[in-house]
Amino acid sequence: MGERLDIQKTYKLFIGGAFPRSESGRTTEVVAADGSFVANVAKASRKDLRDAVKAARGAQSDWAGRTAYNRGQILYRMAEVMEGRRSQFEVELVTCGSSAADAAAELDEAIDLWVWYAGWCDKFQQVVGTVNPVAGPFFNFTVPEPTGVVGVVAPEQPSLAGLIARLAPVLVSGNTAVVIPSEVAPLSAISLSETIATSDVPGGVINMLTGPKLDLLPWLLGHLDVNAVDLTGAPTDLDPAVLDEAVGNVKRVIRRDPADRGPYAITDFCEMKTIWHPIGR
Amino acid sequence: MANDDIHPVAKGQSRGFSLDYAPAPESASVVSIADEYGLFIDGEFAEPESGELFATVSPATEERLSMVASGGVGDVDRAVGAARRAYDGVWGPMPGRERAKYLFRIARQLQERAREFAVLETLDGGKPIKESRDVDIPLAAAHFFYYAGWADKLEYAFPGRDVAPRGVAGQIIPWNFPMMMLAWKVAPALAAGNTVVLKPAETTPLTALLFARLLQDVGLPPGVVNIVTGAGPTGEALVDHPGVDKLAFTGSTAVGKRIQKVALARGVPVTLELGGKAAHIVFEDAAIDQAVEGVINGIYFNQGHVCCAGSRLLVQESIAESFVDRLKRRLATVRVGDPLDKNTDVGAINSSRQLARITELVEVGVAEGAELYQPDCGLPDRGFFFRPTILSHVEQTHRIAREEVFGPVLSVLTFRTPEEAVAKANNTPYGLSAGIWTEKGSKILWMADRLDAGIVWANTYNQFDPASPFGGYKESGFGREGGMHGLAPYLSAAPTGGRS
Secondary structure (H helix, E strand, O other): OOOOOOOOOOOOOOOOEEEEOOOOEEEEEEEOOOOOOEEEEEEEOHHHHHHHHOOOOHHHHHHOOOOOOHHHHHHHHHHHHHHHHHHHHHHHHHHOOOOOHHHHHHHHHHHHHHHHHHOOOHHHHHOEEOOOOOOOOEEEEEEEOOOOOOEEEEEOOOOOOHHHHHHHHHHHHOOOOEEOOOOOOOOOHHHHHHHHHHHOOOOOOOOEEEOHHHHHHHHHHHOOOOOOOOOOOOOOOOOHHHHHHHHHOOOEOOOOOOOOHHHHHHOOOEEEEEEEEEOOO | OHHHOOOOHHHHHOOOOOOOOOOOOOHHHHOOOOOOOOOOOOOEEEEEOOOOOOEEEEEOOOOOHHHHOOOOOHHHHHHHHHHHHHHHHHHOOOOHOHHHHHHHHHHOOOOOHHHHHHHHHHHHHHOOOOHHHHHHHHHHHHHHHHHHOOOOOOOHOOOOOEEEEOOEEEEEOOOOOOOHHHHHHHHHHHHHOEEEEEEEEOOOOHHHHHHHHHHHHOOOOOOOEEEOOOOOOHHHHHHHHOOOOOEEOOOOHHHHHHHHHHHHHHHEEEEEEEOOOOEEEEEOOOOHHHHHHHHHHHHHHHHHOOOOOOEEEEEEEHHHHHHHHHHHHHHHHOOOOOOOOOOOOOOOOHHHHHHHHHHHHHHHHHHHHOOOOOOOOOOOOOOOOOEEEEEEOOOOOOOOHHHOOOEEEEEEEEEOHHHHHHHHHHEEEEEEEEEEOOHHHHHHHHHHHHOOOOEEEEEEOOOOOOOOEEEEOOEEOOOOOOHHHHHHHHHEEEEOOOOO
């Protein structure tokens, strides 16, 4: 018997909990740092993006309707499952050009981010919510709610930790997400999808669309059922005509340093709801 | 059902008692209106570069009240320059506790001169004096008083953050609550340490100009607040000005979208408080008499010129017929007329343009199949007036159920289950406010959780308070005004510690 031939992986999209190829049938070739072939990554089309938004919308009310405790446990489960598969992620990061030490450090960071945000699920409301001392006989309080479906344009680097730094705060409050991962290093995003699919995250809560950001962005910004878009990982010199697409439904357009973590990274994707009720006998 | 014993007033009416009220006009002598007003830039009133003026009229009489300067690109540039100098030289470096004192002074002077402001607000805008006297001006003063106290406590509002003002704020406000909207914009901006260029609405500039005089009396340093009057092009010049660090707009969704475009292209932070099409939901287990009052107040308050007006009544099918009957009988006792009369419930429509828009949409509603009810009340011979209107049998697809009317027009739809009420309430691109009437507490919270609305009034409606955040979901805009949350748009907040 000769040397064993290794199994090459087909890197597909992640939509509604399933792993379809792009309906367009198109792919982009990813090569390793040494120039050798690694994989054909699916090149998402406008139709794929619409399917992903539909899946995200379909999953949103259930995700938001779960208890904060439950969402926290599911995000923590992401950390548990990633921890067990960290060597796979490290190999992929190294394939895409990271040093082994950088890859290991990025995995530490990526996994700890899930833990950090898992803990926020049932706490940020107490930090940013208020009971308001209005001048009248009313009980009045303000609570954060998820804005709905959020498009996340993940930073190019670090491709895994950067993606999680922007995705996790979106999920904390009960939003669902359509993610456009790093173009230069998309492999770990696909493997992350496989982790998501086995971590109790309901189908449709996170959807992953690999492909050229500049192709996907106008469709994402123009989609009327997307409530907010995180442009942190998008070029800063975007054509204003592309940004114009966002005003069709008054999208919340966010950019925030991925290193800036905490309740405000969560409330970027929240709406504040204020409720009044009279006090009387 | 013999309903006529429910409302003794209506019964009395049928026996020929007179319900007429003796006129009770508030005297306009408390205000003195100049023939002409300049722009308020750098603490002084200044001529516009173009020399152009426009008339502001009383919508109740169509008489011209004054001529007001029309600000152009150069005027806006001067105002932004003054605001920048004031920010760099005075207001930015000033300790928060000193900024606070100026804001407290403004609040106090507004209280002291409340009657003058209320009468002028009513003259220029057409709203009933009892509303400007009891709602607009007291709330404007309260807003300054509230934010005054924040000016030296900003570090407590955003834990783990180092906050800093943004710089020069460009603010554009509407004509429906001129002084209240001014306060909602100016107070948090100043408390946070920004300086301001404000553009009031072209049909209601006078109270903002009186406010400019008040600022002179208060001794506010020149340039901290600049007021540039004018119409759409003046606002565009402000939005386009590269020296503006933060934009805030209250007005229509259409204009809001144009402003968001500019803000996105320029990378300037913006907050938008836009239109609404609020569902006002009445369940069969509501306290019906209170709900009738709430629904009437929800839509006819301020002639329905309210972005959060309860313009879509969703009433449970089992009580729909009797509830609408009660609404009609209550509406018959609403007093429409002279805004300066202290008895008036519904005053003048703000402008002839708005009157034309309301008239057109009601005609469309009737043509689309809605059933029209208007009380048989007399209207003044001149001025812009519209009879309070109920359109029943409205379908979700009707324009009258989808478009913001911004007038005294209630559309009536029905539902059977709470789920259906939620679906219908949320079936709109808007998401500013909603109302719920039921005596069952768990149902209130179940509904409130599911409604896409920034403000939910349960067993009440149209309540406002400086401590209570206000703002919308979806196409009703983003950002909040009021409360601690209202400070955030006027501050940049960098992490202090970092992650532990």
